[in-house]
Amino acid sequence: MPSVIEPTDQQLRDACERMARRFRWTDSFETVMQDACRSRLVRLAVAHPSAAGFTAARAPRLFVRRLPVAAQPLFDRKRAASGERDDD
Numbered sequence: 001m002p003s004v005i006e007p008t009d010q011q012l013r014d015a016c017e018r019m020a021r022r023f024r025w026t027d028s029f030e031t032v033m034q035d036a037c038r039s040r041l042v043r044l045a046v047a048h049p050s051a052a053g054f055t056a057a058r059a060p061r062l063f064v065r066r067l068p069v070a071a072q073p074l075f076d077r078k079r080a081a082s083g084e085r086d087d088d
Contacts, residue, residue: 007046015045 007015016029019042025032033039 007043011046012042015049016042019045 012033013029016025016032019025019038020027020032025038027035032042
């Protein structure tokens with residue numbers, strides 16, 4: 001079984017500060033850590049900072065240009081699942 005590494009007090013405080021800004025928590029660190037749900041979120045943010053969105057350099061979002069609904073080709077999923085083809 002892998003050993004669990006306990007986060008330091010400073011790591012917890014830093015993560016709590018970031019989450020307080022993000023979620024607009026107005027409570028103190030001690031109050032947040034007494035709340036079961038929020039303390040778990042803070043501990044998860046320390047353990048997995050990239051999943052919590054706390055990376056130093058976030059990748060830019062890529063936007064995909066979509067065709068208007070009328071211009072998109074229609075695809076019949078049921079027909080394709082049945083094996084029916086246009087050349088039959």
